[in-house]
Amino acid sequence: MRTAVIAGSLDEHALELARRLHGRGWSLVLDTADADAAADTDTAGVLGTPVGAPVTALAGDIRDGSHQMALVEAARDLGGLDLLVSSAGIRPPVALCDPPPDAFRRMLDVTVLAPLGLLRTALPLLRESRGAVAAVSPHSAAEPGGPLDGYSAVKAALDRLAAEIAIEEPLVRVWTVDSDGRAQAPALLELLEHGAPSGHYDTAEVLRSAQAGRADTASPAGLTDGTSASVPGADRGARKARARGSAGLSRAKFSLPGALKANVPPEEHGVDRGDVRLLVGRKASGEVTHHHFSELPRLLRPLDVLVVNTSATAPPKVDGRAGSEAVTIRFSTRLDDGRWVVELSSADGGTPVDTCAPGTVVAVDDDTRVRLVLDHRLEPGSNRLWLAHFLASGPSTDRLRHRGRPFHGDVGTCHPLTAQQTVFADATEVASGAPAHQSAELPSAARPFTDHLVTAVVTRGVVIAPIELHTRPSPGAPSQPPGPELFAVPPATAQLINNARACGGRVVAVGTTAVRALESAADQGGTVRAARGWTDLVIGPQRTIQTVSGLLTGLHEAEASHLRLLEALAGTELLTACYAEARVEHYRWGEFGDVNLLLPD
Structure with missing residues (x-):
């Protein structure tokens, strides 16, 4: 049984929500300033629903901490708290600069500080239930002007606070809702039913989107997508790209706040790895829309080809010692001649080791019997990346599997190796732990996929085609292109892609690694051939991408070389619009963050 607290104005719209929730078996706690109303409501008679789940009404001042x-x-x-709805507010018909004495202070207390205090008090229960908070405002507060200027201002402050809380509390969904009254109850039920992510919603748009979603549940082939309808009605749900006449990528346009970097997997917050948001941009229309990742099957079409990288992530990070100095060694790629590309850094994994030079011998894992000789630098003027060989037979598979630690970006923390694998990773490679043909870093665009979602994608009629590209450690600077990496495109994948393109179908790559592998295997006319080898291909706006028409990717740093590839595929205009929306809507970036789907139409 689920429980909701409905606080603030217990008007007809709040009572309608209470009736609908109670009719669905919810227990209710209702806040009212009227003791008589509390006595009536406590019997559930005023709700007009059969007596069933408990209803408790408490009279008091919402500003009072003891009442909260x-x-x-x-x-x-x-039994707990699953939903907190707050619609408290005072709307004096006065201009902002000319309120009666103490009127603005009281309006601020009731409209902003009281809901904030109630939310802070309720957070432990909401975290435990992975619950939701809805801060409801009337449409009249959404736009400045007229007699409600003061109310609009304080409601805007509440919206901003709610957006910040959504960032701080990833276990709780925080919705700010613009309501036209009558749509309030059914719209909130839609958000609940579809597990809408944190964001700003308009009740009328929620209902329109929900109706459109129900009308579009069947595909042309009669297949259903196997997932819930779309998360409906974000008020920024569909916008046209505005970056007209842009001459190229600008760092300012793609800067994402450091506070929004997702440094830990969603699973560490107690949710599913697929519980991330999905930002969709369509090149033909310039439209940008907001979704939950679970909606991906519905956004794809039957006979689309989804190209995935099946490379497993190796545990390549081991301790070592160069002379008297403790170091960290990241094994990246084993070359055909048996030598390794390795990254050497200080013991905390932070900075290159300045004392190393060609010929330096490094004891691996503090074992003097396993020694690594640094041959030469791979980056001019830097001691970060080296080509090296072993004096002995090299580290055993078991040593690297059991003693190696998965690498995670620049955070300085390690997460379980399972958190660094995708659902598409070759199971035999994951089990073996042998890093010779694995990735040094996670192909992160595919990370949100789960077995359930893959089933829904296949049920939709989408074809999944595998490739391999085994990543090296990221370059020292985000703007640096990747070094040579081993890739493979199987014959069946090449045929699937060529057939889809010949029939006018869409080929959607999952991650930039899939694009680089396919482009490396394509001839000058864009026909993909089965291929295996090394690629150092760098793709930017000056190069036409011929093999794919869509891309699922993460959100990248402003300086990242990946952005040049995205620009080549989607164009500067659409990419700029996507990142503008990502900033406004507080999307999380990084390998554990939200994802961006770029489609041709």
């Missing part, structure tokens, strides 16, 4: 605590404790007594 009483509401939360009442929910705890009913």
Whole structure:
């Protein structure tokens, strides 16, 4: 049984929501300033629903911390808290600069500080249930002007606070909702039903999107997508790209706040790895829309080809010692002649080791019997990347599997190797732990996929085609292109892609590694051939991408070389619009963050 607290104005719209929730078996805690109303509502008679789940109504001043605590404790007594709805507010018909004495202070207390205090009190229960918060405002507060200027201003402050809380509390969904009254109850039920992510929603748009989603549940081939309907109605749900006349990528346009970097997997917050948001940009229309990743099957079409990288992530990070200095060694790629590309850094993994030079001998894993000789630098003027060989037979597979640690970006923390694998990773490679033909870093665009979602994609009629590209450590600077990497395109994948393109179908790559592998295997006319070898291909706007028409990718740093590839595929205009939306809507970036789907139409 689920429990909701409905706080603030217990008007007809709040009561309608209460009736609908109670009719679905929810327990309720209702806040009211009227003791008589509390006595009536406590019997559930005023709700007009059969007596069933408990209904508790508490009278008090929402500004009072003890009343806020009483509401939360009442929910705890009913088993927990799954939904907190706050619509508290005072709307004096006065201009912002000319309120009666203390009127603005009271409006601020009731409209902003009281809901914030109630939310802070309720957070432990909401975290435990992975619950949701809805801060409801009338449409009249959404735009400045007229007699409600002061109310608009303080409601905007509440919206901004809610957006910040959504970032700080990834286990809780925080919705700011513009309501036209009558649509409030059904729209909130839609958000609940579809597990809408944190964001700003308009009730009318929610209902329109939900209706459109129900009308579009069947594909032309009669297949259903196997997932829930779209997360409906974000108020920025569909916008046209605005970057007209842009001459190229600008760092400012693609800067993402450091506070929004996703440094830990969603699983460490107690949610599914696929519980991320999906930003979709369509090149033909310039439209940018917001979704949950679970909607991906519905956004693809039957007979689309989804190209995935099956490279497993190796545990390539081991301890070592260069003379008297403790170091960290990252094994990247074993070349055909048996030598290795390695990255050498200080023991904390932070900085290159300045004392090393060609010929330096490094003891691997503090074992003097296993020694690594540095042959020469791979980056001019830097001691970071080396080509090296072993004096003995090299580290055994077991040593690297059991003693190696997975590498994670620049955070300085390690996560379980399972968190660094995708669902498409070759199971035999994952089990072996042998890094010779694995990736030094996670092909992260595919990370949100789960077995369930893959099933939904296949049920949709989408064809999944594998390639391999085994990544090296990221370059020292984000703007540096990747070094040579081993790739393979199987004959069946080449045939699937060529057939799809010949029939006018869409080929959607999962990650930039898939694009680089396919482009490396294509001839001058764009026909993909079965191929295996090394590629140092760098793709940018000056090079036409011939093999794919769409791309699922992460959100990248402003200086990242990946952005040049994205620009070549989607164009500067659409890419700029996507990143503008990502900033406004507080998308998380990095390998554990949200993802971006770029489609031709």
